[in-house]
Amino acid sequence: MQKLISFSIVSLSLFGFLACNPNGGDTPVKEDLSEEYYSGGLLGTVFNETAGAYEQPAPAVENDAAMSLAFKYGEALFEKEFTSNEDGIRSGLGPVSVRSSCINCHPNYGHGRRVDSYRANEYGNSYLLVVIDKNTQAYVPELAPMPQTQAVYPFLPPVDERGITIKWIDNYVLPEYPSMKFPDGEAFSLIYPEVTIDPEYINANPKPTNYDVKIEATIGIYGTGLIDAIPDDSILEQYRYEKSLGYFELNDAKYDPANFILENDGTRHPGRYTYGLTRGTLQNGPGANAIWNITNVTRSNRRYHFITAAYATAMSQNVDIQQKLGKSEQEIYDYLMSKELTPEMTDRDYQDFMVWHRGLAVPAARNLDDPQVQRGRETFYSIGCTTCHRPSWTTGADNYTGDTLVAGKLPRYPYQKIYPYSDLLQHRLNMVNDIRTGWCRTTPLWGRGLSQKVTGASDRLHDMRARNVVEAIMWHGGDAARARDKFYNLPKEDRDALVKFIESI
Numbered sequence: 001m002q003k004l005i006s007f008s009i010v011s012l013s014l015f016g017f018l019a020c021n022p023n024g025g026d027t028p029v030k031e032d033l034s035e036e037y038y039s040g041g042l043l044g045t046v047f048n049e050t051a052g053a054y055e056q057p058a059p060a061v062e063n064d065a066a067m068s069l070a071f072k073y074g075e076a077l078f079e080k081e082f083t084s085n086e087d088g089i090r091s092g093l094g095p096v097s098v099r100s101s102c103i104n105c106h107p108n109y110g111h112g113r114r115v116d117s118y119r120a121n122e123y124g125n126s127y128l129l130v131v132i133d134k135n136t137q138a139y140v141p142e143l144a145p146m147p148q149t150q151a152v153y154p155f156l157p158p159v160d161e162r163g164i165t166i167k168w169i170d171n172y173v174l175p176e177y178p179s180m181k182f183p184d185g186e187a188f189s190l191i192y193p194e195v196t197i198d199p200e201y202i203n204a205n206p207k208p209t210n211y212d213v214k215i216e217a218t219i220g221i222y223g224t225g226l227i228d229a230i231p232d233d234s235i236l237e238q239y240r241y242e243k244s245l246g247y248f249e250l251n252d253a254k255y256d257p258a259n260f261i262l263e264n265d266g267t268r269h270p271g272r273y274t275y276g277l278t279r280g281t282l283q284n285g286p287g288a289n290a291i292w293n294i295t296n297v298t299r300s301n302r303r304y305h306f307i308t309a310a311y312a313t314a315m316s317q318n319v320d321i322q323q324k325l326g327k328s329e330q331e332i333y334d335y336l337m338s339k340e341l342t343p344e345m346t347d348r349d350y351q352d353f354m355v356w357h358r359g360l361a362v363p364a365a366r367n368l369d370d371p372q373v374q375r376g377r378e379t380f381y382s383i384g385c386t387t388c389h390r391p392s393w394t395t396g397a398d399n400y401t402g403d404t405l406v407a408g409k410l411p412r413y414p415y416q417k418i419y420p421y422s423d424l425l426q427h428r429l430n431m432v433n434d435i436r437t438g439w440c441r442t443t444p445l446w447g448r449g450l451s452q453k454v455t456g457a458s459d460r461l462h463d464m465r466a467r468n469v470v471e472a473i474m475w476h477g478g479d480a481a482r483a484r485d486k487f488y489n490l491p492k493e494d495r496d497a498l499v500k501f502i503e504s505i
């Protein structure tokens with residue numbers, strides 16, 4: 001983490017600054033823009049637009065010395081490699097892993113980059129493999145839902161990377177706009193990935209058959225603590241509101257309380273994280289799970305490996321592995337499938353990790369008083385983007401009680417107005433070779449405009465198929481086609497202004 005510059009002076013003077021309209025021009029500065037600079041509210045925003053913008057502690061952390069220290073310990077667990085050592089700092093990697101550190105996939109805490117070969121050790125290759133049954137689209141049971149390609153000697157990885165092919169299909173022709181030109185003649189182009197895994201390179205017994213492979217890229221991590229502070233009821237209200245509009249298909253099954261996601265204390269919550277809305281709280285969320293299932297580092301409440309019986313069977317029957325380990329088939333199988341392994345990560349480390357995770361600030365919006373950005377903002381509101389990219393939410397009392405290991409120890413964000421630009425619901429955009437099931441959560445747009453500066457790449461969408469904002473918008477089909485069509489028919493000046501607005505929030 002590099003905490004580079006404190007911009008508190010800027011933040012203090014902001015309201016006055018806007019009120020006197022520094023442009024002096026004929027575009028009035030809107031009063032209501034001023035608070036929107038605070039994308040993460042007063043407790044969750046940093047005024048930092050450097051290459052370190054995504055990795056700053058929120059004011060909610062900095063206001064507390066003990067928490068600031070825990071944050072620093074916690075961030076090392078995200079940034080540094082885990083090792084296969086049996087003890088010591090960040091030990092316990094394996095026997096199989098997806099990566100040896102989080103940051104490999106979340107470069108500088110942002111989204112990953114588009115790559116054309118799957119190499120786990122390539123920094124910024126953020127892809128998770130998604131191996132699903134061709135007919136049902138369920139994850140195949142022979143591989144973990146996040147299949148590993150790394151193994152500690154003498155084990156073999158469930159998927160050997162040499163068997164993975166990512167092919168980018170160029171010059172896709174959008175059926176609605178086969179000219180691939182805007183009405184004023186400006187051209188755009190679209191590409192998308194096709195992924196395969198040669199079954200020869202899968203180490204499982206039995207091996208999966210009749211499967212499809214997709215890739216999913218990372219979402220940013222900053223601000224997920226603020227999203228956690230939004231009350232469940234507000235999310236359910238958003239679902240009912242969009243349902244009442246009558247023009248969107250929504251993933252109703254997700255809002256049946258029977259399908260809510262189980263928290264450690266037995267409570268259930270609607271999903272709000274990941275494209276698949278598979279996680280309902282941050283403390284039982286993608287990061288809290290990843291620190292275990294990406295690395296296979298066990299902890300007191302996860303004393304087992306994230307692997308499948310089909311993998312354990314293949315490894316335990318492998319005579320070469322039996323000889324190298326000097327163990328029998330049964331012994332190897334029992335070790336791999338054990339539910340009572342010794343914890344490798346201490347509770348204290350896990351607590352620090354969660355303080356860091358919940359404490360990451362959102363970078364403030366930029367240039368909102370620029371007339372072109374204001375014009376883009378008006379367009380964004382008027383052509384129907386905000387129905388799904390809901391601009392703001394207000395957090396609740398934020399008294400988290402779920403996981404006793406961390407409850408009461410985490411940064412809090414009570415009653416903050418925040419601007420993630422997402423309804424936190426799923427929609428179907430019907431793009432070719434779409435995400436598994438076609439349902440995809442609306443990606444929060446906050447902070448994304450700094451991506452190029454922070455991570456070196458600004459690819460977008462769930463598999464990074466969009467090389468810029470215009471491509472991302474033109475992939476909006478299905479329930480977003482109406483808004484996309486309005487964008488398509490805008491004069492170039494308005495298209496440019498809209499893009500500039502999106503890069504500013």
Ligand code: HEC
Pocket residue numbers: 078098099101102103104105106125126127128216217218219220221224272273274275276285286287288290291292294357
């Ligand atoms: C293999 C690459 C990879 C690694 C390593 C990885 N992630 Fe992720 N992460 C992803 C992908 C891909 C997604 C989006 C997946 C989805 O929505 O299904 C994601 C999503 C997330 C999200 C959800 C963001 C949101 O808005 O819903 C958080 C938080 C997160 N990761 C934190 C972490 C943390 C913390 C670690 C380390 C303990 C980590 N990740 C390691 C690939 C990775």
Ligand code: HEC
Pocket residue numbers: 380383384385386387388389426427428429435440441442443444445448459460461462463469472473476479480483484487498502
């Ligand atoms: C029906 C809901 C819906 C509407 C309307 C909608 N979007 Fe989206 N938007 C989504 C979803 C869902 C995603 C994620 C899609 C994916 O990654 O496959 C998304 C993703 C995006 C992204 C890429 C985010 C990222 O960084 O990966 C941008 C940019 C975007 N939308 C802009 C717009 C604009 C501009 C409009 C108005 C013209 C708009 N959207 C209208 C649902 C919608």
